[in-house]
Amino acid sequence: MTHPAQPKASHFINGAYVEDTAGTPIPVIYAATGEQIATVYAATPAIVEQALSTAKEAQKAWGKMTGTERGRILRRAADIMRERNHELSVLETYDTGKPLQETLVADATSGADALEYFGGLAGSLTGEHIPMGEDWVYTVREALGLCVGIGAWNYPTQIACWKGAPALACGNSMVFKPSETTPLCALKVAEILHEAGLPAGLYNVIQGMGEVGAALVTDPRVDKVSLTGSVPTGKKVYAAAAAGMKHVTMELGGKSPLIIFDDADVENAVGGAINGNFYSSGQVCSNGTRVFVQKGIKEKFLARLAERTGAAVLGDPQDEATSFGPMVTENQMNIVLGYIEKGKEEGARLICGGKRADMPGFFVEPTVFADVTDDMTIAREEIFGPVMSVLDFDTEEEVIARANDTEFGLSAGVFTNDFSRAHRVIGQLEAGSCFINSYNDAPVEAPFGGVKASGVGRENSKEAIKHFSQVKSVYVRMGDVEAAF
Ligand code: NAD
Numbered sequence: 001m002t003h004p005a006q007p008k009a010s011h012f013i014n015g016a017y018v019e020d021t022a023g024t025p026i027p028v029i030y031a032a033t034g035e036q037i038a039t040v041y042a043a044t045p046a047i048v049e050q051a052l053s054t055a056k057e058a059q060k061a062w063g064k065m066t067g068t069e070r071g072r073i074l075r076r077a078a079d080i081m082r083e084r085n086h087e088l089s090v091l092e093t094y095d096t097g098k099p100l101q102e103t104l105v106a107d108a109t110s111g112a113d114a115l116e117y118f119g120g121l122a123g124s125l126t127g128e129h130i131p132m133g134e135d136w137v138y139t140v141r142e143a144l145g146l147c148v149g150i151g152a153w154n155y156p157t158q159i160a161c162w163k164g165a166p167a168l169a170c171g172n173s174m175v176f177k178p179s180e181t182t183p184l185c186a187l188k189v190a191e192i193l194h195e196a197g198l199p200a201g202l203y204n205v206i207q208g209m210g211e212v213g214a215a216l217v218t219d220p221r222v223d224k225v226s227l228t229g230s231v232p233t234g235k236k237v238y239a240a241a242a243a244g245m246k247h248v249t250m251e252l253g254g255k256s257p258l259i260i261f262d263d264a265d266v267e268n269a270v271g272g273a274i275n276g277n278f279y280s281s282g283q284v285c286s287n288g289t290r291v292f293v294q295k296g297i298k299e300k301f302l303a304r305l306a307e308r309t310g311a312a313v314l315g316d317p318q319d320e321a322t323s324f325g326p327m328v329t330e331n332q333m334n335i336v337l338g339y340i341e342k343g344k345e346e347g348a349r350l351i352c353g354g355k356r357a358d359m360p361g362f363f364v365e366p367t368v369f370a371d372v373t374d375d376m377t378i379a380r381e382e383i384f385g386p387v388m389s390v391l392d393f394d395t396e397e398e399v400i401a402r403a404n405d406t407e408f409g410l411s412a413g414v415f416t417n418d419f420s421r422a423h424r425v426i427g428q429l430e431a432g433s434c435f436i437n438s439y440n441d442a443p444v445e446a447p448f449g450g451v452k453a454s455g456v457g458r459e460n461s462k463e464a465i466k467h468f469s470q471v472k473s474v475y476v477r478m479g480d481v482e483a484a485f
């Protein structure tokens with residue numbers, strides 16, 4: 001019997017599901033059991049061509065519609081997503097293995113927020129009037145044209161919407177390629193957008209591995225590429241986009257610092273560290289995986305952290321009582337287990353977890369290492385799993401220097417009850433998305449993105465509009481034209 005997660009077809013192009021079984025089969029494995037639940041096929045060159053040509057053509061009329069008309073469609077799609085939240089959350093859980101307890105509140109809901117927010121902004125995307133004496137200049141905010149979105153596997157619905165909603169609001173079309181690991185959810189986003197009245201061809205989803213992504217990025221018809229992925233992939237995609245002088249947004253990896261001063265509220269700091277390390281089983285780019293704890297609070301912090309981490313409920317992710325799911329794939333599980341072994345070998349002190357959970361699926365126990373030093377592999381490399389490194393520190397100046405000593409710069413957090421210190425420290429941290437007495441909040445109203453190797457550009461908020469549109473300026477002369485000859 002066909003599993004309910006099996007999509008109608010692999011691709012969604014020009015307003016309809018499209019199949020081409022000549023492409024490489026991509027098995028979809030449910031991470032909680034290891035069972036294959038669906039199959040999709042990678043896009044063949046014919047599918048890539050169909051998606052790009054349809055998106056290029058459809059954009060012309062969409063870009064000419066009023067923003068209010070475009071926004072109405074996006075807001076209708078947001079409503080449909082909210083009505084179907086349960087069904088979409090179940091699918092997200094099949095796609096990623098993340099517990100339903102999380103997906104019910106973090107995925108389709110976040111996607112709907114993006115559609116609603118950018119739908120609301122669409123009607124107000126205007127230029128300005130710049131007086132020049134009798135003459136004047138006016139500016140027009142125009143669409144870029146055809147945008148490509150390429151997704152990672154940790155938030156397949158959210159990423160499809162975070163890229164699609166601002167792109168469409170600005171009058172662009174999109175071809176979105178989900179991660180080959182989680183190909184299911186973006187198809188539903190496309191289906192819902194079209195049900196809400198999006199004209200055919202404006203939001204297309206095609207499947208495939210890196211080479212399909214590369215084919216999209218290098219196509220001369222593409223005006224912009226927005227990637228969510230790892231730093232090595234980001235470097236390749238950025239370079240390929242640069243060769244074609246295309247706009248980019250790069251949402252990449254991190255190894256973010258979370259700094260806990262000894263005057264912080266311990267329960268809140270532990271809560272922040274749990275949210276910043278174990279949500280989605282640690283598969284979150286902005287996670288605060290280097291937890292710097294001031295020496296005065298260290299033992300108290302570790303004791304409560306171990307106690308509360310022990311309350312994580314590992315189990316069937318479709319059961320709402322489960323609060324901690326598996327790694328997305330067996331491969332990701334093995335990568336994470338490899339890092340745990342490295343942590344042990346390099347002399348970090350294991351506080352809790354530290355191994356594969358004794359159950360079916362790709363579960364790794366939530367793991368905390370203490371006495372981690374800056375040079376250890378687990379403190380330097382992005383693990384993308386439930387492995388928290390706790391490092392000690394003495395002074396504010398010292399911790400700022402150590403926190404910044406990384407190629408990454410996605411996020412940073414500070415827990416303290418001293419508000420001047422909180423702002424002073426955040427002001428010196430090299431990171432794009434920061435938190436004070438909190439961690440990992442990502443509302444659509446706030447810009448999201450990194451500095452240094454963690455990325456270029458911003459998603460969400462009004463900032464995203466700048467990255468999905470361009471400004472035309474028009475000088476208007478009222479008098480005669482003077483010329484030298
Ligand atoms: P990945 O870099 O392996 O793949 C990301 C996407 O890029 C996939 O869809 C993949 O098929 C595609 N791709 C690979 N090579 C390509 C190429 N040469 N040209 C075009 N596309 C190509 O990343 P992943 O393993 O799917 O996701 C995990 C990574 O994503 C982590 O590093 C994580 O930190 C990062 N991430 C960042 C954010 C953010 O917003 N900053 C959010 C989620 C995940």
